[in-house]
Amino acid sequence: MNSNDTEANFIPNGRSVSLGDDSGWLSMAWRAFITNIGGWLLVALIYSSITFATNFLFEESEIPYLDILRYPLYFILIGGYMAICDEHNRTGKIQYTYLFKGFRDHCLPLVLLSLLALVVLFIPIIFTLFYLQSNGQNLIEGILNYIDDGSIVAITLVLFVYYFLTSSLTIYTPALIVCRKMPLLKAIAASANAFFKNIVPIIIAIIIFLVIFSVLLVLTVRLLRYQLTVNEIVYFMLFTTPILFSSYLALFIYSSYRSVFFIKTS
Numbered sequence: 001m002n003s004n005d006t007e008a009n010f011i012p013n014g015r016s017v018s019l020g021d022d023s024g025w026l027s028m029a030w031r032a033f034i035t036n037i038g039g040w041l042l043v044a045l046i047y048s049s050i051t052f053a054t055n056f057l058f059e060e061s062e063i064p065y066l067d068i069l070r071y072p073l074y075f076i077l078i079g080g081y082m083a084i085c086d087e088h089n090r091t092g093k094i095q096y097t098y099l100f101k102g103f104r105d106h107c108l109p110l111v112l113l114s115l116l117a118l119v120v121l122f123i124p125i126i127f128t129l130f131y132l133q134s135n136g137q138n139l140i141e142g143i144l145n146y147i148d149d150g151s152i153v154a155i156t157l158v159l160f161v162y163y164f165l166t167s168s169l170t171i172y173t174p175a176l177i178v179c180r181k182m183p184l185l186k187a188i189a190a191s192a193n194a195f196f197k198n199i200v201p202i203i204i205a206i207i208i209f210l211v212i213f214s215v216l217l218v219l220t221v222r223l224l225r226y227q228l229t230v231n232e233i234v235y236f237m238l239f240t241t242p243i244l245f246s247s248y249l250a251l252f253i254y255s256s257y258r259s260v261f262f263i264k265t266s
Helices: 020-035 037-060 066-091 096-105 107-134 139-146 149-169 173-180 184-197 199-224 230-261
Strands: none
Touching: 020 037, 020 066, 020 199, 020 230, 037 066, 037 096, 066 096, 066 107, 066 173, 066 230, 096 107, 096 173, 107 149, 107 173, 107 184, 149 184, 173 184, 173 230, 184 199, 184 230, 199 230
C-alpha cells in the first residue's frame, strides 16, 4: 500500500503545488502508463466501447431528451476510472471490474454530480435564449443578427473561460467521492478549492499535455500515411484517439489529484 494513503497524509482541501509539479503530473502518469500499457489500453477500450455504444443507442432513439442520460453514465465510469488508478497506485495492479465500481458504491453522488455538470453546461444556452426572447427574436434570427468574426472570437473566448473555471467543480470530485468516500458537497468544495489554488500549474500542465498529444498524433499519421489510405487513417484516428486520450488523461488527472491532496512522504 502506498505510504501516502494514510489519513494523516491526506489534505482535505488540497494544497498549493509549485510550478515544477505540473510537468511532474505528466511524468507520473507516463510512468504508470508504461508499467502496463496493454492493461491501460484495455481499460480505455472498454470505456470507449461503452460510451460509443451509448452514444449510438441514444442518437438512434426516438424518445426526446433521452440522450441526457449519457452524462450520468460518463461520470459513473469516470469515477470507476479513478478507482482503477487508485488501486494501481496502491498495489500496482489493474482491476478492470473497478470501472463499474461507481454503479455499485457511489451511484447517487456521481449521478447528482453529472446533473450539476449538465446544468452548468446549459446555463449559457439558457441565458442566450432568455436574452433573445426578451428582445423579441428567436435563436436563428439572433445568431444571424449578432454573428460576425469579432463576436465569434469573443463568444468562444468567454465560453472557454466559463467552462474552464466551472470544471473546478468536477475535476477532482469523482476521485474524492470514489477514492476517499467524501460526501458530494464536500467533494465539490474541495475540488474547487484545490483547482483555484493550483490554477496556473493546471493551465501549464494542460497546455503541455495537449502539445505532446498533438505532436504524437501528427507523427502517427505521418508514419501511417505510407501504408494506409486517407480514409483508413481517419478511421484509425477516430478509433485510437479516444482510447489513448482517455487512458492517459485519466492517469494525468489522477496524478494531479495525488499531488494536490496528499503530502509526499519517503
